[in-house]
Amino acid sequence: PALRTSTCGPFFISYVIALLGNSLLICIILTKRSLLEPMYLFLCMLAGADIVLSTCTVPQALAIFWFRAGEISLDCCITQLFFIHSTFISESGILLVMAFDRYIAICYPLRYITTILTHALIGKIRVTIFLRSYGTIFSIIFLLKRLDFCQSMATLNHTGISHTVLLGIPGLEEQHVWISIPFFISYVIALLGNSLLIGIILTKRSLLEPMYLFLCMLAGADIVLSTCTVPQALAIFWFHAGEISLDRCITQVFFLTSTFVCELGILLVMAFDRYIAICYPLRYITILTRSLIGKIGVTIFLRSYGTIFPTIFLLKRLTFCGSNIFPNTACKHIVLAHASCNDIRVNIWYGLFVLMSTLVLDIVLIFISYVLILHAVFHIPSRDARHKALNTCGSHV
Numbered sequence: 126p127a128l129r130t131s132t133c134g135p136f137f138i139s140y141v142i143a144l145l146g147n148s149l150l151i152c153i154i155l156t157k158r159s160l161l162e163p164m165y166l167f168l169c170m171l172a173g174a175d176i177v178l179s180t181c182t183v184p185q186a187l188a189i190f191w192f193r194a195g196e197i198s199l200d201c202c203i204t205q206l207f208f209i210h211s212t213f214i215s216e217s218g219i220l221l222v223m224a225f226d227r228y229i230a231i232c233y234p235l236r237y238i239t240t241i242l243t244h245a246l247i248g249k250i251r252v253t254i255f256l257r258s259y260g261t262i263f264s265i266i267f268l269l270k271r272l273d274f275c276q277s278m279a280t281l282n283h284t285g286i287s288h289t290v291l292l293g294i295p296g297l298e299e300q301h302v303w304i305s306i307p308f309f310i311s312y313v314i315a316l317l318g319n320s321l322l323i324g325i326i327l328t329k330r331s332l333l334e335p336m337y338l339f340l341c342m343l344a345g346a347d348i349v350l351s352t353c354t355v356p357q358a359l360a361i362f363w364f365h366a367g368e369i370s371l372d373r374c375i376t377q378v379f380f381l382t383s384t385f386v387c388e389l390g391i392l393l394v395m396a397f398d399r400y401i402a403i404c405y406p407l408r409y410i411t412i413l414t415r416s417l418i419g420k421i422g423v424t425i426f427l428r429s430y431g432t433i434f435p436t437i438f439l440l441k442r443l444t445f446c447g448s449n450i451f452p453n454t455a456c457k458h459i460v461l462a463h464a465s466c467n468d469i470r471v472n473i474w475y476g477l478f479v480l481m482s483t484l485v486l487d488i489v490l491i492f493i494s495y496v497l498i499l500h501a502v503f504h505i506p507s508r509d510a511r512h513k514a515l516n517t518c519g520s521h522v
Contacts, residue, residue, distance in 0.1 A: 136190070140183040147172035163226050163242040170251060171219045178212040181205055203269050207262055215258035222250055305362035312355040319344035335398050335413040342422060343391045350384040353377060358454035374456035375440050379433055381455060386479075387429035389487040394421055396494040404501045432479050439475060443467045 154160045154169045185197075185205065197205075230237050326332045326341045357377070360366040369377075402409050436458055443465035451460055459476055462469040505511045 136183055136186055140179055140187075143175060143179045147176045163237075163247055164223070164230070166247055167219060167223045167226055170254075171216060171223070174212055174216045174219060177208065178216065181208045181212065203266060206269075207266055210265070211258045211262040214261060215254055218254040218257060222254065301362040305359055308355055308358055308362070312351055312359075315347060315351045319348045335409075335418055336395070336402070338418055339391060339395045339398055342425070343388060343395070346384055346388045346391060349380065350388065353381045353384060354455050361454055369456075371445065374461060375437060377456045378440070378458050378461065379437055382436065382458065382479075383429045383433040386432060386483045387425055389483055390425035390428055393487045393491055393494075394425065396491045400494045400498050400501075403498055428483075432483060435475065436472075436479075439472050443469070443472075 150172045151169050154165045182205075226242065229241055233241060322344045323341050326337045357369075398413065401412055405412065440458070440461060443462065444467055445461075445464050446466040449464060451464075453460065459472065462472040502511055
């Protein structure tokens with residue numbers, strides 16, 4: 126609080142620069158016909174989004190710093206939340222489109238303006254970015270408006286715990302900052318690498334084959350799985366922000382477990398994909414059609430989320446009165462269940478059923494598929510063909 130007056134200086138200067146600079150940039154682009162090209166139009170959109178985003182945050186911060194005017198109505202707070210999140214998503218969408226704009230300009234320079242990025246398409250892209258950003262965040266207004274906001278002390282009358290505390294890696298609390306470095310690097314690599322892989326596969330027609338489509342599914346699941354765990358772990362390592370609500374903890378359990386089951390299903394399908402490619406090469410395309418791949422994707426999704434969905438109700442029925450401090454970086458089903466005062470035999474048996482019907486079953490089926498593959502490979506008379514088939518399996522593994 127004592128540094129608020131001196132802190133407001135950089136805030137005010139950066140806001141004025143952002144406001145004047147972005148406004149000037151928009152005016153120059155819109156008034157110069159030579160600049161009405163895709164790259165500059167996207168830059169104009171980014172400048173407009175930056176004006177909105179900075180206006181949603183900096184004036185409020187300056188009002189707090191200068192006038193101690195931190196009291197705002199609940200509706201104003203929800204409105205600010207809506208515009209901050211939606212404009213941020215809008216900016217990320219514009220940056221994504223700008224990246225693909227450079228890709229098209231470099232890889233297809235002759236078709237760049239004439240047939241691909243026409244003014245009509247740019248208008249459609251603008252509308253799509255707007256609808257995606259504001260459409261995805263709009264539901265948050267209703268999710269917040271349905272809540273009854275009361276004093277934080279009101280929860281003391283409830284016998285159960287309402288939040289959990291994650292401590293990170295037990296016994297290594299002093300090393301959390303150093304441990305976070307490989308976590309952060311691996312997360313960034315996973316995020317960028319998988320996103321790049323998905324982008325390459327979906328934009329190259331020659332890669333729209335079963336093996337690469339399954340690889341695309343696996344990359345998407347890996348992004349979700351890493352996002353469910355690593356940011357929370359980094360928040361614990363860096364900011365000691367291990368306290369999360371019970372509902373958020375259960376939500377993390379659901380997405381973490383269901384995405385893991387989803388990855389297992391994709392790995393199983395990829396193993397049988399190699400089996401069909403090696404044992405029935407002439408019928409490979411006719412068996413694994415686009416229609417069948419779509420059905421397989423839906424089946425994997427339904428199996429993973431369907432088997433884990435009852436876990437939410439199994440946890441929500443419990444009254445948590447034990448210790449709410451867990452030596453972990455993420456919430457886990459059985460660990461959370463053991464913090465309750467109820468009989469958790471149903472949770473244990475259902476957890477065992479999920480384990481056997483997903484992890485154990487998938488590993489057994491993957492093992493069987495590779496046994497069949499090796500059996501088929503070693504019965505190939507040609508040594509070169511045998512070597513090629515083994516290389517295919519090796520790269521897949």
